[in-house]
Amino acid sequence: MDWVVFFTFVFMINNNPIGLFDSGIGGTSIWSEIHSLMPNEDTIYLADSKNAPYGLKSKSDILELCIKNTEFLLEKNAKIIVVACNTATTNAIKELRSIYKVPFIGIEPAIKPAAIHSNTHTIGILATKGTLTSELFNKSLEMYHDTKIIEQIGHGLVELIENGELNSSEMTRLLHLYVDPMIKENIDYLVLGCSHYPYLIPQLRRILPQNIKIIDSGEAVARQTHNVLNNNIGLHEPGVGKALFYSNKDKKVLEEILNNHYEVIYEDF
Numbered sequence: 001m002d003w004v005v006f007f008t009f010v011f012m013i014n015n016n017p018i019g020l021f022d023s024g025i026g027g028t029s030i031w032s033e034i035h036s037l038m039p040n041e042d043t044i045y046l047a048d049s050k051n052a053p054y055g056l057k058s059k060s061d062i063l064e065l066c067i068k069n070t071e072f073l074l075e076k077n078a079k080i081i082v083v084a085c086n087t088a089t090t091n092a093i094k095e096l097r098s099i100y101k102v103p104f105i106g107i108e109p110a111i112k113p114a115a116i117h118s119n120t121h122t123i124g125i126l127a128t129k130g131t132l133t134s135e136l137f138n139k140s141l142e143m144y145h146d147t148k149i150i151e152q153i154g155h156g157l158v159e160l161i162e163n164g165e166l167n168s169s170e171m172t173r174l175l176h177l178y179v180d181p182m183i184k185e186n187i188d189y190l191v192l193g194c195s196h197y198p199y200l201i202p203q204l205r206r207i208l209p210q211n212i213k214i215i216d217s218g219e220a221v222a223r224q225t226h227n228v229l230n231n232n233i234g235l236h237e238p239g240v241g242k243a244l245f246y247s248n249k250d251k252k253v254l255e256e257i258l259n260n261h262y263e264v265i266y267e268d269f
Contacts, residue, residue, distance in 0.1 A: 012234045012235065014233055017042035019082065020045045020073075020084045021069040021082075021083065022045075022084040024053070026198075027045065027085055028254070029218050031045050033221065035243065036222070040241050041235070047247040047254055049162055050248040050249045053087075055128025056130065081104050082105045083106050086193050087194070091130060105224055108136070109131065109191050114213075115144045118147060120187065120188045123189040123190070124149075126178060126191070127151070127191075154174075157175075158194065162253060164252070166203070180207075188213065191216070247265070247267075248269050251264040
């Protein structure tokens, strides 16, 4: 029996890195949750900021970019790939899973917990056009007939975040424009349907009444990533994991969002 236990332990060790990609810096909100839950894991984060935002692109263009990003991470020996972008998940993850053998973890707006716990039966979703118009997202909506769901495209938000303008007056103006109508509709949950948007939570808390809860998918994605690794792929052996960050645009904004704690490597992919 001891040999069986030992063999199982060895089999479940996998020191290859977790790969993540996003249309820019926003997916670092997902990386942060994964790193917090599994600090011993090596990670490689790919910021495709040159092509941000994905939310305004066609499905075929999004898939092409996702394939490029996946190939980059596979070259770095990623054992699992987290699609840390709502738009990429809802438009391309089905195709990615059919093309590659590596497991993919996607990110979708956290409609379910918001709809289940809403007392007003009215929730708001702030997301990109690419997410809100996707087939996968609209199939998810069909499950919640008893909840009024107010959808709002966050035009311009990703661009401002990618330019380092989190606290600009234009950001404040846009957030009021998008969430004030939801407040009037008596929402009690605001679902953030873009991995960039958690960085807007401090501003949103100043705008929203205290009774409105903000919810995103980061923690759930981290838990799912851990479960897949633990049950099927293997976790990294104990120790402090290494984190590599790549960007194909100006590194400064990504470095700042990481509080300059990590080096960002520029690579024109």
